Amino acid sequence: MSTVLPVLKADDFTSDQDIRWCPGCGDYSILAQMKKVLPEIGVPPEKTVFISGIGCSSRFPYYVNTYGIHSIHGRAPAVATGLKLTRPDLSVWVITGDGDSLSIGGNHFIHLLRRNVDLNIVMFNNRIYGLTKGQYSPTSVEGQITKSTPMGVVDHPINPISLAVGAEATFIARSVDSNIKHLAYTLKRAAAHKGTSFVEVYQNCNVFNDGAFSYAQDKATRDDTTIELEHGKPMIFGKDKDRGLRLNGLSVEIVNLEDGKVKEDDLLFHDEKATSTLVYMLSRLRRPDFPEPIGVFRDVLTETFEEAVLGQINESIEQRGRGNLQKLFNSGETWKVGA
Amino acid sequence: MPTEASSPSTSKEIKTVSGITVRLCGDSGDGMQLLGTQLTNTSALAGNDIATFPDFPAEIRAPRGTRAGVSGFQVQFASHEVHTPGDSLDALVAMNPAALVTNLADLVKGGLLIVNEDSFEDKDLKLAKLKVNPLDEPAMENYRLVKVPMTKLTKLAVAEFGMSTKEADRSKNFFAMGLVYWLYGRNMDATLRFIHGKFGEGKSVVAQANEKALRAGWAFGETIEALGTSYQVDAATVLKSGTYRNIIGNQAMAWGLLAAAQRSGKEVFYASYPITPASDILHELCKFKNFGVCTFQAEDEIAAMCSAIGASYGGQMAVTTSSGPGIALKTEAMGLALMLELPLLVIDVQRGGPSTGLPTKTEQSDLMQVMFGRNGEAPLPVLAAQSPADCFEIVQEAWMLATQLMLPVIVLSDGFIANGSEPWLIPDVSKLTPIPIVHPTESNNPDGAFMPYKRNELLARPWAIPGTEGLMHRVGGLEKEDGSGNISYDPDNHQKMVQIRAQKVANAAKLLPPQQVIGPQSGELLVLSWGGTYGSCLTAVQKAQEQGLSVALAHIRHLNPFPSNLGEIISRYHQVLIPELNMGQLRTLIRSRYLVDAVGYNKIKGKPFTVTELLEKITEMTKTGNRVAQRTAS
Numbered sequence: 001m002s003t004v005l006p007v008l009k010a011d012d013f014t015s016d017q018d019i020r021w022c023p024g025c026g027d028y029s030i031l032a033q034m035k036k037v038l039p040e041i042g043v044p045p046e047k048t049v050f051i052s053g054i055g056c057s058s059r060f061p062y063y064v065n066t067y068g069i070h071s072i073h074g075r076a077p078a079v080a081t082g083l084k085l086t087r088p089d090l091s092v093w094v095i096t097g098d099g100d101s102l103s104i105g106g107n108h109f110i111h112l113l114r115r116n117v118d119l120n121i122v123m124f125n126n127r128i129y130g131l132t133k134g135q136y137s138p139t140s141v142e143g144q145i146t147k148s149t150p151m152g153v154v155d156h157p158i159n160p161i162s163l164a165v166g167a168e169a170t171f172i173a174r175s176v177d178s179n180i181k182h183l184a185y186t187l188k189r190a191a192a193h194k195g196t197s198f199v200e201v202y203q204n205c206n207v208f209n210d211g212a213f214s215y216a217q218d219k220a221t222r223d224d225t226t227i228e229l230e231h232g233k234p235m236i237f238g239k240d241k242d243r244g245l246r247l248n249g250l251s252v253e254i255v256n257l258e259d260g261k262v263k264e265d266d267l268l269f270h271d272e273k274a275t276s277t278l279v280y281m282l283s284r285l286r287r288p289d290f291p292e293p294i295g296v297f298r299d300v301l302t303e304t305f306e307e308a309v310l311g312q313i314n315e316s317i318e319q320r321g322r323g324n325l326q327k328l329f330n331s332g333e334t335w336k337v338g339a
Numbered sequence: 340m341p342t343e344a345s346s347p348s349t350s351k352e353i354k355t356v357s358g359i360t361v362r363l364c365g366d367s368g369d370g371m372q373l374l375g376t377q378l379t380n381t382s383a384l385a386g387n388d389i390a391t392f393p394d395f396p397a398e399i400r401a402p403r404g405t406r407a408g409v410s411g412f413q414v415q416f417a418s419h420e421v422h423t424p425g426d427s428l429d430a431l432v433a434m435n436p437a438a439l440v441t442n443l444a445d446l447v448k449g450g451l452l453i454v455n456e457d458s459f460e461d462k463d464l465k466l467a468k469l470k471v472n473p474l475d476e477p478a479m480e481n482y483r484l485v486k487v488p489m490t491k492l493t494k495l496a497v498a499e500f501g502m503s504t505k506e507a508d509r510s511k512n513f514f515a516m517g518l519v520y521w522l523y524g525r526n527m528d529a530t531l532r533f534i535h536g537k538f539g540e541g542k543s544v545v546a547q548a549n550e551k552a553l554r555a556g557w558a559f560g561e562t563i564e565a566l567g568t569s570y571q572v573d574a575a576t577v578l579k580s581g582t583y584r585n586i587i588g589n590q591a592m593a594w595g596l597l598a599a600a601q602r603s604g605k606e607v608f609y610a611s612y613p614i615t616p617a618s619d620i621l622h623e624l625c626k627f628k629n630f631g632v633c634t635f636q637a638e639d640e641i642a643a644m645c646s647a648i649g650a651s652y653g654g655q656m657a658v659t660t661s662s663g664p665g666i667a668l669k670t671e672a673m674g675l676a677l678m679l680e681l682p683l684l685v686i687d688v689q690r691g692g693p694s695t696g697l698p699t700k701t702e703q704s705d706l707m708q709v710m711f712g713r714n715g716e717a718p719l720p721v722l723a724a725q726s727p728a729d730c731f732e733i734v735q736e737a738w739m740l741a742t743q744l745m746l747p748v749i750v751l752s753d754g755f756i757a758n759g760s761e762p763w764l765i766p767d768v769s770k771l772t773p774i775p776i777v778h779p780t781e782s783n784n785p786d787g788a789f790m791p792y793k794r795n796e797l798l799a800r801p802w803a804i805p806g807t808e809g810l811m812h813r814v815g816g817l818e819k820e821d822g823s824g825n826i827s828y829d830p831d832n833h834q835k836m837v838q839i840r841a842q843k844v845a846n847a848a849k850l851l852p853p854q855q856v857i858g859p860q861s862g863e864l865l866v867l868s869w870g871g872t873y874g875s876c877l878t879a880v881q882k883a884q885e886q887g888l889s890v891a892l893a894h895i896r897h898l899n900p901f902p903s904n905l906g907e908i909i910s911r912y913h914q915v916l917i918p919e920l921n922m923g924q925l926r927t928l929i930r931s932r933y934l935v936d937a938v939g940y941n942k943i944k945g946k947p948f949t950v951t952e953l954l955e956k957i958t959e960m961t962k963t964g965n966r967v968a969q970r971t972a973s
Contacts, residue, residue, distance in 0.1 A: 014786060015813070015826065046808045051649070054816075061813045062826065069652055070815025072675050075645040078637065082646025083805075085633055086608050087653035092804050108645075111638040305569040309633060316628035323630030325601055326768040329594070330582065333529050334765065335384045338580020 003263040008039035013048075015065040026139045026177035026203035027056060030124060033184045038064075043091040050093045051080045053100040057124035057203075060095040068116060075103025077112035081305070084117050088306045091191070092119040097315055098139040099129050102158050108140075113167035113196050115305040120190045120197040124177075125160060128209035144209075149182045160200045161283035161297060165276050171197035172279065172297040177204060178217040182228070182294060189296055195304050214307045216294070225287055229295035234267040244268075245290075252281055254290065272311070346526045349561055352568045358417030359572055360425030360521060363515070364442050365434025365455075367410040368400050370512035371796045375412025376760075377516060377530045382416035383585040383762050384529055386574025389400045389416045392424035392947065399697040404458075404466030406437045416523075418573040422726070422874030424759065428951040430522070432515055434458060434489075437467035439474075451828040452482040453518065455511070457490035485565045485701055489514050496555035497548040506545075510552035517556020524571045527553060566602050574950045579764055586763035587726035588756040589616075592686065593623035595734035596658055597630055598766075602735065603742060603774035605656035606631035610643040615698040616754040617660045617688040618786070626649045638715055640668035646704060647683045652814070654804035656738065663705045667712065673747060674713045677840065679814045680792070680800050682741035682748075684711075684734065685719075689753040690868075691945045700945025701755035703870050709749045710899060710928070716837045718844045721899040723751040725873035728763040730756065733896060739774050740847050745799040747802040751898070753920075753949050756871040778804050788812075791824040798843040813833075839967065845900050854902035858884055858891030861911035864961050867937065868918055869895045872948055876918055879953035898925070914960055916940060918953055 013035045021027045030130045038048065048066040052058035054073035061068030067090075071079045076094045084092050096113075101109045101123050112121070128146065129135040135148040139160065143152040164172045171193040175186040183201065190197035202213040215225040227237035227245065235245040236257065244267040255262045271278065279298045286292060317323075363378070365371045371392055379391050392413040401408030415425035429450040433439035436460040446452060459472055473479070474486065492547070493511040494504065513534070517665035520527055531550060538546035546825060560566050586594075600607045609632060611621050625634040633655075637643035640661055647657035661669060666687045676683055691697025691706045709721050720740050724733040730752055737748040779801045784790045791812040792800050803810040812824060821836055856865075858880060868876040873894050880892040893908055909915055909929070915937040917926040923939040930937055940956045 044808070045811050047806055049652075049805050050813075061815070065811055067652075067811050068815075069649070070813065070817065071645065071648070072671055072816055075641060075672060078642035078645035078650075079649040081642070082608065082610060082635070082649030082657065083653045084649075084650075085646070086655040086657075087648040087805060090653070107638055108642055111642070146730075180591035187731060253645070309635070313628045313631060313633060317631070320629040323597075323627055325597060325630075328597070328627075329584070329765045329768070332584060333380055333384055333532075334582050334584045335386060336580075336582050337386060337574075337578045 004284040005149045008044065010035040010039060011065065013038045013045055013064050015063055017062045019063050020059065021056060022207050024206040025056070025227060026126065026205070027060070027124060029177045029180060030122070030183065030201055030203065030208065031060065033180055035064065037184050037187045037191070040188060041091070046092070047089065048091045049083060050095055051076045051083070052095040053097075053105055054131070055097040055100045055129070056205075057095055057097040058100060068069055074100050074103070075108060076100070077105065080119050081112060081117050085121055085306050085309055094119060094121040094310045096123050098123065098125045098127060098160070099137045102138040102160060102163070103197070110163065110167040110317050113164055113169040113198060116170050116195045116302055118194055118196070118304040118306060120199070122190070122199045122201060123160060124203040125200050126203045126207050130205045134208035158288070159283055162280060164198045165280045165283055167297070167332070168276065169198045169298065170195040170302055171299050173198070174200045174202070174292075174294045174297070175215065176202045176216045176222075176294060179222070179294070186295065189299070191339040193299055194301060204236070216292060225291055226294050227291040229270045229293050229297060231272045231296070233271055235271050236264070236267065252285060252290070256287070272296050274295060274298070346528060347557070349521065349524065349569050351561065353524065353571050355571045355573065357419055357572070358415060358421065359429050359570060360413065360415040360427065361430040361432070361519065362411055362413040362428050362442060362445065364409055364411035364431045364438040364916045365512070366401070366403055367398070367495050368397055369410070369434050369436070370509075371410045371412050374512050374516050375414060377533060378519060378525070379760055380585050380617065381520070381525045381529050382414065382572070383583065385416075385526065385572070387416035387418065387572055388421045388575040388578060389414060389585065389760070389762060390421050390424045391760045392755065393790060395699055399511070402466070404435055404437055404463050406441050409438045409441050411438070411442060416572055418575050420575065420577045423698070423947070423950060426951050432519060434512075434515065435467070436463050436469055436473060439465060440469065441732060443473075446482060448481050450482055451485065451522075452479075453485045453487060453515075455515070456486035456491035457488050468946050485563075487518065487559065492559060493552050493723055496551050500544045500546065500548050500551075502548060507548070510548045513549045513903050514553040514556040514559075517553040517558075518560045520553070521557045521560030521568055522566065524569050527557065578762065581764045583762045583764055585760050586731070586856070587619075587760040588724070588726055588730045588752060588758065589688070590623050591728055591730035592724075592734055592752060592757075593620050593761065595731040596624065596732055597627060597632070598731070598768075598771060599735040599738035599774065599897035599954060600630070600656050601768075602771050603656060603738065603776050603884050605776070606633065608633045608635070608650035608655045608657045608750070609660070610635040610637050610646040610657070611660045612637050612640045612643050612665060614640075614662045614665045615759045616690055617662050617665075617686070619757070620660050620686070620688070640665040641672060643674035644669035644676075644685070648672060648679065648681060651681040651683045652679070653804070654802065658686065659683070660686040660688065662688050662690045662698075663708065664695065666705060666708060670713050673719070674717050675714065675746040675816045677717050678714070678816050680745045682738075682745055682802070684748055684750060685742060686734070686750045688757045689751060692740065697945040701753045701871065701947060702920050702943065702945060703753060703872070704943070705751065706898065706921065706924040706925065707927075709751065716729035716841065718841055718846055718899065720746060720748045720847045721751065722748065722897055723870040723895070724756060725870065725894055727756050727759045727761050729896075731763070735774075736851070741851060742774060742776050743799060743803060743850055744797055744847060746843060751870055753871040774804065778802055778807070779810065780807055782809055788823070790822045791822065792819060793822050794839070797846050798839055798962070831863065847897070848900045848903045851902065852896050854893055854895065854903045854908055856891050856893050856908055859889060860891070862889035862891060864888070864890040864910065864914045864916060864957065865909060866890060866892045866916045866923070866957065867895065867909070867929065868892065869898060872918060872920060873950035875950055875953055878950045879957060882950065882954050883957045883961070886958075890957055890959065890961055895925075901932065909933050909935055914938065916956065916960055918948060920947070
């Protein structure tokens with residue numbers, strides 16, 4: 001007997017709800033790529049759950065025809081952890097933003113990463129609070145003028161990738177909303193990873209922080225301002241592939257490849273399995289001094305949280321047998337009254 | 340293993356008494372809680388009815404010998420029914436001066452006072468901030484003081500094991516225990532089993548030393564002249580027949596969760612963040628992984644609550660536990676659970692507040708918080724356990740409500756019943772009735788998309804869980820259209836949904852038994868109580884009834900919604916007294932709901948009520964016949 005599996009299409013993941021993001025928002029592109037990728041992952045809609053917090057990005061679950069929870073501000077990782085611990089059979093995605101995951105939900109974010117729950121986090125980073133109409137976020141850059149910082153932001157921003165490295169995330173990646181091929185590839189890689197996958201997506205808020213990532217979005221500049229990480233490949237960037245990154249002591253430096261003095265072999269080669277030191281170093285590369293890496297920073301395999309937790313449960317059942325309530329109640333010291 | 344006859348019999352006079360209240364107190368590192376627990380179990384095994392009150396400081400090891408570090412354990416054991424650990428002490432065992440001076444006031448005149456006289460040296464007095472040795476005070480004449488050189492005697496008793504002074508000193512609580520066992524004719528078997536189970540079988544030096552100390556304490560009682568009589572408390576004959584065990588409130592809560600899970604064909608997902616006095620539920624449950632229990636120690640209170648929401652959405656029996664400060668943190672997520680209309684349990688083991696308050700002391704001051712402490716119109720069912728063993732029952736009742744109504748349900752306990760213990764009639768598991776749960780597999784709307792908020796006659800929505808084909812749906816904290824669950828900002832829909840959610844909570848009354856009254860069905864005074872004060876209120880009311888006073892007790896276990904017959908019951912009495920370990924939170928609710936001029940008796944000392952103080956209040960109210968004008972007029 002053969003079973004013909006229905007082939008899923010993007011439409012199978014499209015809900016009947018009207019999308020309420022502002023026209024031109026980067027979120028549309030991320031939604032489109034997600035819907036394109038979901039059928040390719042091969043998990044049916046009923047086994048997929050999207051969990052979000054609060055913010056523009058967090059409306060996402062309403063727009064995909066899967067199971068979903070639009071939870072409260074910052075807490076999606078905790079909701080997802082509870083779901084995954086009880087339902088490891090499900091494919092779970094956490095959709096969040098920079099404020100949701102790094103400000104109000106910062107605590108849950110780091111604990112989700114260090115526990116390595118098998119789910120995917122997609123963080124829409126637009127460096128602004130959009131849904132509350134334009135206050136600065138924990139990733140807003142110093143000096144940024146926003147509604148709540150008329151004289152410029154004075155907070156030092158969080159670097160999401162560095163934070164993920166610190167929390168020892170097993171999968172760390174970055175992509176850009178408008179770079180749709182790269183985004184789709186990155187989402188697929190995240191889904192394929194067993195453990196917590198963290199994807200930061202540079203996302204344009206065209207209303208409150210337009211152009212924050214134009215350097216990485218614009219086809220004319222992005223080859224010079226970003227560097228695409230590829231496992232096992234030397235780190236080369238530039239429209240003409242004429243520059244590379246080289247390790248000089250404990251620092252990274254840009255070298256010119258044009259004059260042939262520096263060979264490809266002298267460059268830094270990307271290694272997704274490398275220790276966190278290299279990943280951390282890459283996470284520190286920032287404009288304008290360096291091109292900003294996009295792609296998969298890290299992809300290593302360790303035991304997932306639910307495997308460990310459920311493993312103990314199974315081990316306990318194996319060792320002690322399935323628990324028996326009556327035996328438990330009658331265990332220890334008991335006494336009889338009357339007949 | 341014990342080698343001698345475990346419980347020798349005394350050759351001294353034995354006096355039979357109906358009940359004894361004894362308190363054991365010493366440094367928080369002295370093992371007083373262990374001593375108390377052993378005495379409790381042994382008394383329970385002797386067939387006595389028991390009630391206990393462990394009372395310890397929030398500090399783990401406050402400086403030795405100081406008043407702040409005093410830890411106590413009180414137990415009442417009796418041949419009659421007891422509902423409280425007792426008001427005043429028949430006997431007090433004090434291991435040091437600090438323990439003596441902080442506890443002496445509760446000892447009755449003529450009561451037995453046993454002290455470790457080795458710890459009443461100058462340095463000990465200084466630590467307790469005492470200028471004079473209290474044992475030399477004239478006030479000692481009020482008590483039967485027995486000075487025992489426990490440290491020296493214990494050291495001698497265990498000398499053969501070649502332990503260091505410090506190690507030998509650790510056995511002195513067992514010496515004290517032996518003495519207490521002699522005094523009350525307690526059988527040492529269970530404690531000997533405990534010693535050898537805990538400290539090692541056979542050749543364990545610690546186990547042998549502890550046994551030796553226990554026996555030396557017993558022999559000391561038998562020998563010294565100062566103790567001429569030992570006391571016997573016969574088995575209680577009032578208890579229902581069956582097999583009993585001693586159970587602690589937090590343990591009963593954990594076991595009740597296991598029972599609720601079994602009854603509903605679920606496994607427990609238990610998420611919590613450590614907090615006094617609720618943590619013992621986590622400690623208990625994490626032992627039961629072989630029952631399929633998944634315990635999750637979350638990164639904070641909010642995550643504990645939110646992970647419970649995730650687990651509930653996934654179709655599991657989700658529970659989170661905390662105390663007042665933690666419940667405050669969970670508040671927003673509780674509102675979300677209410678909006679999502681998902682079944683889960685939130686257990687609040689109350690402690691003294693506000694803020695960090697009195698972590699190890701009891702109070703009933705979270706009632707308003709759990710009733711109203713959420714943004715928006717956000718009612719939830721609230722149940723309150725009345726005794727340690729009742730925790731087992733109430734949590735199952737709560738899970739039944741949660742699943743039948745599709746709602747989070749709050750269960751209140753408190754530090755007093757969480758750590759207290761009482762005999763528990765072990766239920767026959769085969770007779771536990773199922774809690775039916777249905778997860779739909781087919782759409783309730785053949786013409787279109789699944790309707791996650793289409794309701795049954797109780798207004799419960801279907802619990803469709805991920806993995807079910809065709810029932811994909813999204814839930815969230817935004818207001819939703821009734822039926823479809825789609826986001827809706829429609830004014831009329833919002834009013835309708837707020838009313839539906841309120842009615843759903845009100846419908847809980849249909850699933851719960853009516854309020855019972857203990858005593859006359861009408862009369863002068865109704866005492867209305869709730870939660871952990873049950874034992875004190877019941878005992879006080881019973882004593883008042885024995886004195887011929889017209890008083891009845893209605894102890895409320897279901898606080899939201901109130902039992903449907905409560906208003907009618909209240910109307911049958913001239914006066915209503917509401918004793919609470921808070922400033923009058925239930926009283927506020929009762930007054931506003933039933934427009935009755937209820938009187939409060941309020942104590943906020945971190946301690947349970949004494950029967951005496953309640954009886955005084957009842958007597959005062961019934962004797963003066965201070966009737967309520969509005970109600971008698973109507």
